[in-house]
Amino acid sequence: MATGSGPAAGKTxxxxxxxxxxxAGISGLALTHFLEEQGVQTLTFESAARPGGTIQSREIDGRIVELGPQRLRLAGPVKSLLDDLDLTDDLQEGNTNQPLFIYHDxxxxVAPLSIREALTTNLLSWRGKLRVLAEPFTDGPKSGESVEAFLTRKFGREAAHRLFAPLYTGLYGTxxxxxxVEYxxxxxxxxxxIEGSILRAVAPYALKGQDPPPIVTFEEGLQRLPAALADRHAxxxxxxxxxxxxxxxxxxxxIITDSDRYSVDAIAMTASAPTAARLLKPVDPTLAGTLEELNYNPIIMVHLAADGDIVGHxxxxxxEAGYTTLGMTWNASMLDRDDVYTAYLGGGRDEGLLERDxxxxxxxxxxxxxxxxxAHATVxxxxRWEPGMPAYDRSxxxxxxxxxxxxxxFVTNYTDRAGIIGxxxxxxGAAERLVDGE
Ligand SMILES: Cc1cc2nc3c(=O)[nH]c(=O)nc-3n(C[C@H](O)[C@H](O)[C@H](O)COP(=O)(O)OP(=O)(O)OC[C@H]3O[C@@H](n4cnc5c(N)ncnc54)[C@H](O)[C@@H]3O)c2cc1C
Structure with missing residues (x-):
């Protein structure tokens, strides 16, 4: 039973x-939705004036830019949530089948994500491609092994370094x-x-030519999703x-805020690890100390406008290419966003960058x-995202x-998967556990 004197407490x-x-980022909003669907009362607190947390879309000079996630994959859990919210008809499909590139030498x-691309890409030498085919004869992850060592043991040095490591670590900047690997x-x-061979597990899908879920967004940007959840549970x-x-x-x-105290039966924490550590110290100082150990990588997003005939995601x-830029999303091509490109800088690559204006x-x-x-680009x-992305490093x-x-x-991207689908x-899952009292 909740008590308190603020407007939210008044409903109890x-x-x-x-x-x-x-x-009230996507984790907190989705949890509010799934719990209320099952008749559980929620009191959701958000420090910002708007919903969405990392999901933030802005209109700048007549163009939509995304400050956080750039696009959504219409996988099962996303599709059913969008259906619940009557948003499916408003989706705009991106150009799902364009390639993703790795800048090397x-x-x-082309980063090969299909059998055809694997055969034709010039990212890997023939020797490197043949070494990848030996992966089914290698063992699964070992305790204490780094992601680099694991991928090298599985796929060989060339494919690990040029392809698999950048694809996996790209989002985290570590x-x-x-x-x-175990964490x-x-x-x-x-x-x-997948316990042993990764290739054996993905081969049936690749051979069937099964496409990944389509890439989607909304005309006004991804923020439409958290905005709809917030409206539904206002x-x-x-x-x-x-x-x-x-x-x-x-x-x-x-739960204590500047103006009130609210009694609740359970807590769902979705804020970043440093914030969760601060808030939960009075409950459990040891837990707070553990959360404080987790490292984050600050990420800087630079949105650019450029003309150019550039095709790809x-x-x-x-x-080793010597650029400060970690990677880019080519929104103009992937999502038909006029002239818009998004560059990612920071991560663990250039820590001094944060000192610059x-x-x-x-x-x-x-x-x-x-x-x-x-092509010429204007900013x-x-x-700046701080603390940024969970580093998923040795910490x-x-x-x-x-x-x-x-x-x-904990319903967070540091205790479980990052990304909107995750x-x-x-x-x-957390809503089910809370309802079942597990
Ligand atoms: C640059 C970037 C690009 C990304 N790109 C993609 C992508 O293309 N596709 C994809 O699927 N995923 C992407 N992700 C990952 C995805 O955006 C995140 O995993 C997800 O949005 C995190 O949501 P969340 O609700 O768990 O956390 P958050 O979005 O961080 O939400 C936490 C909320 O808690 C609030 N809060 C903090 N402190 C308090 C407090 N004291 N009291 C009350 N509220 C508080 C915050 O204001 C925030 O709204 C990207 C992430 C980043 C940073």
């Missing part, structure tokens, strides 16, 4: 258990030799039931209301774009010690 007063949710080379890629393989969500602490309270917890740039960083991204793609926007071994008290559920799936 009966004996229905209430879950207090910290954060002064050229953009070098593959700083990531332990990162190994968990993803486990979720897909009575349960308090915006501009940062949680300042969580305290134990009898059999439940108290974007690229990853190998570190936005103008300097924008100029670096535009200059490198021109050097890489031969639309520079956005993730701390998760072995993450032992939250009963009725505190967040929605995790929220659905």
């Amino acid at each position: 007063g009966d004996d229905t258990p209430t879950v207090g949710i910290v954060g 002064e050229a953009f080379r 070098a593959a030799d700083d990531m332990l 990162s890629l190994g968990k993803a393989l486990e979720r897909h039931g 009575d349960s969500i308090e915006f501009s209301t940062p949680v300042t602490a969580v305290e134990p309270d009898g059999n439940g917890y108290e 974007g690229c990853q740039i190998l570190p 936005d103008e300097e960083i924008g100029a670096i991204a535009a200059r490198e774009f021109e050097s890489l793609l031969g 639309l926007n520079v956005h 993730w071994s701390a998760l072995d010690r993450l032992d939250p008290p009963a009725d505190i559920e 967040r929605i799936t995790d929220a659905k």
Whole structure:
């Protein structure tokens, strides 16, 4: 049962258990949705004035740019949530079948994601391609092994370094030799039931020519999704209301904000690890200490406008190419967004970059774009994500010690998968666990 004097608390007063949710990014919003669908009351608190957390779309000079995720894959859990929200008819399909590139040895080379691309790409030598075919004879992940060592053992040095490591680590901005396979890629393989050979597991899909789910967005950007969830559950969500602490309270917890205290039966935490550590210290200082160990990589997004006949989803740039840019999304091509390109900088590659001002960083991204793609680019926007992306680096071994008290559920991209599909799936699972009282 929830108590408190704020507007959200006013909706309670009966004996229905209430879950207090910290954060109204996609994790917190999807969890609010799945819990309310099952008749559980929620009180969701968001420090910002708007929903979505990392999902933020902006209109700049008449163009839509995405400050966080650039596109959505219409996989099962996303599709059913969009159906629930009556959003499916408003989706805009992107150009799903365009290639993704890796910039290696002064050229953009197709990252092979199908058998045809694997045969034709010039990213790998013939020797490198043949070595990949030996993967079914290698073992699964070993304890203490880095992602780089694991991928090299599986696929050979060339394919590991030029293809698999950049594809996997691209989102996190961490070098593959700083990531332990058992806390990162190994968990993803486990979720897909892959123990031994990765090639054997994916071959049936590749041979059938099964396409991945289509790439989609909305005319006004991805923010439409969190906005629709927030509208649907407007009575349960308090915006501009940062949680300042969580305290134990009898059999439940108290959520404390600047102006109120709310008693709830369970807590769902969706905020970043450093924030969760601060908020949960009064409940469990050891838990807070463990969360503080997790490293993040700050990421800077530079949105550019450029003319050019560039076709593809974007690229990853190998570190030895000497660019500060980690990779790009070519929104103009992938999503038919007028002239828009998004460059990612930062991560673990250039920590000094954060000290520079936005103008300097924008100029670096535009200059490198021109050097890489031969088209003049102007800067639309520079956005800094801090703390940024969970690094999934060696500090993730701390998760072995993450032992939250009963009725505190983590629904986060550092305890489970990053990405919108992963967040929605995790929220659905957490809602089921909270309802079943597991
Ligand atoms: C640059 C970038 C690009 C990405 N690209 C993609 C992509 O293309 N496709 C994809 O699927 N995924 C992508 N991701 C990953 C995906 O965006 C995230 O995994 C997901 O959006 C995280 O959602 P979340 O709700 O778990 O966390 P968040 O979005 O971080 O939400 C947490 C919320 O908690 C709130 N909060 C924090 N402190 C408090 C407090 N004290 N009180 C109340 N509220 C608080 C925050 O304001 C925020 O709204 C990308 C991520 C980044 C950073």
